[in-house]
Amino acid sequence: TQLLEQSPQFLSIQEGENLTVYCNSSSVFSSLQWYRQEPGEGPVLLVTVVTGGEVKKLKRLTFQFGDARKDSSLHITAAQPGDTGLYLCAGADDYKLSFGAGTTVTVRA
Amino acid sequence: DAGVIQSPRHEVTEMGQEVTLRCKPISGHNSLFWYRQTMMRGLELLIYFNNNVPIDDSGMPEDRFSAKMPNASFSTLKIQPSEPRDSAVYFCASSFLYRDSNQPQHFGDGTRLSIL
Numbered sequence: 001t002q003l004l005e006q007s008p009q010f011l012s013i014q015e016g017e018n019l020t021v022y023c024n025s026s027s028v029f030s031s032l033q034w035y036r037q038e039p040g041e042g043p044v045l046l047v048t049v050v051t052g053g054e055v056k057k058l059k060r061l062t063f064q065f066g067d068a069r070k071d072s073s074l075h076i077t078a079a080q081p082g083d084t085g086l087y088l089c090a091g092a093d094d095y096k097l098s099f100g101a102g103t104t105v106t107v108r109a
Numbered sequence: 110d111a112g113v114i115q116s117p118r119h120e121v122t123e124m125g126q127e128v129t130l131r132c133k134p135i136s137g138h139n140s141l142f143w144y145r146q147t148m149m150r151g152l153e154l155l156i157y158f159n160n161n162v163p164i165d166d167s168g169m170p171e172d173r174f175s176a177k178m179p180n181a182s183f184s185t186l187k188i189q190p191s192e193p194r195d196s197a198v199y200f201c202a203s204s205f206l207y208r209d210s211n212q213p214q215h216f217g218d219g220t221r222l223s224i225l
Binding site for chain 1: 113140151152153154164165206213214216219
């Protein structure tokens, strides 16, 4: 059983469209990290959100941490083929990261 | 800067054989993690070392799995004997943890292990 539930599991969109990935949990975490993983590579950190209600922007990516620090969302504006990958959220509790199952995003040119 | 380096990148072997996976963490990092990734279970933490000492091995599936970190620049994960259900991608990650759980983990590119 995953501590963190991600939805949707798969997402396929056309270049230029927007998308949102959700990460939900019944547990409270000290922070939540978002990673992107490309085929044949390890996950790479995109952002860490710490404060409830926090919003962080990274170019066309917007990350939000829920007020209760149990859920988060990732929104991509005007998606590009380079955004294709597996997006993983991970809740931090001391040293331990608990990963969601991930959302596979495919952006078609 | 060199990232986390894992070897081999791919390993195919027959069941019953011993498998050794290797990891060189990023210099200066004090924490090392071994993960296993499968389609069914996603990314699972196997073991966590801090300053070369195993702190949490609760994720190690069974006694066939063992991990060592003889010094700050090297760690191994060994499976003996290997079984087909051990087939997965094994990742090593390192981080510098100091009173702050928000530090990112830096992952290697993984070892894709296939047990026939």
